[in-house]
Amino acid sequence: WLDLALTRSRQALLDLYFHKAGAATAAVPTILANSKRIRRLVFPQLDSDSGGRENPDMSPYLPLFATYMPALQYLLLSAHSVPETLRAQWNLSVFQFPALRALRLACTSIRWSPEIISKLTCLDIRNCSYDGLTLSCDEFLDVLQCCRSLRELRLLDGFVSSALRHHARSVPADDFSRVPNMPELHTLAVQDKPKIIAWLLSCF
Numbered sequence: 001w002l003d004l005a006l007t008r009s010r011q012a013l014l015d016l017y018f019h020k021a022g023a024a025t026a027a028v029p030t031i032l033a034n035s036k037r038i039r040r041l042v043f044p045q046l047d048s049d050s051g052g053r054e055n056p057d058m059s060p061y062l063p064l065f066a067t068y069m070p071a072l073q074y075l076l077l078s079a080h081s082v083p084e085t086l087r088a089q090w091n092l093s094v095f096q097f098p099a100l101r102a103l104r105l106a107c108t109s110i111r112w113s114p115e116i117i118s119k120l121t122c123l124d125i126r127n128c129s130y131d132g133l134t135l136s137c138d139e140f141l142d143v144l145q146c147c148r149s150l151r152e153l154r155l156l157d158g159f160v161s162s163a164l165r166h167h168a169r170s171v172p173a174d175d176f177s178r179v180p181n182m183p184e185l186h187t188l189a190v191q192d193k194p195k196i197i198a199w200l201l202s203c204f
Contacts, residue, residue: 003030012037013071016041016042017040018044021045028060028063032067035069036069036071037071038069043077045106065096069096071099072097074102075103077104077108078107078126093116094116100120101120101149102120102121104122105125106126107128108129109131110130111131112140113143114147121151123147125156126154128157129159129162134165135164137199140164144203149184151186152186154190155190156190161192161193161196188204
């Protein structure tokens with residue numbers, strides 16, 4: 001069906017929604033061949049075909065993050081459960097995804113940097129581990145300060161703790177020294193240690 005849709009749509013932008021992990025994996029070469037036409041890319045949970053009982057193979061999707069997709073605005077890519085040692089590392093780049101505005105990821109290892117997330121209107125991170133040098137509280141907030149367009153922010157399953165240096169995780173809950181200016185934000189969800197949640201919410 002995908003080849004037929006590509007033929008009939010000529011050069012129109014494409015919104016692709018996959019409901020089966022097997023079909024999504026098989027479609028990756030076709031997606032790569034038409035990367036400049038992809039506007040929305042929605043994958044199912046990548047372990048959905050195995051009922052979450054086996055570790056999904058994330059490697060077929062790695063080429064997506066090394067490919068120029070100038071029209072991509074929305075990306076959803078997740079898995080139900082992936083051990084931290086097997087999580088794929090997404091080297092997201094603003095140069096590869098200049099139009100990206102909504103990013104929903106789960107069970108991956110990602111960086112917390114302004115280069116890609118500063119232009120987002122939606123960022124949803126679930127069961128992800130942090131990739132890179134751990135940050136101080138100020139450094140973590142510096143990135144948020146760049147996200148003036150964010151309307152929805154979900155940092156779930158301890159992502160903030162994984163990004164912070166060990167001593168920073170004991171930050172006092174009454175530290176009001178930093179208040180990120182995020183005028184468009186209307187949804188904020190944080191799932192983490194109580195002190196981390198109290199600190200981050202105090203910044204808003």
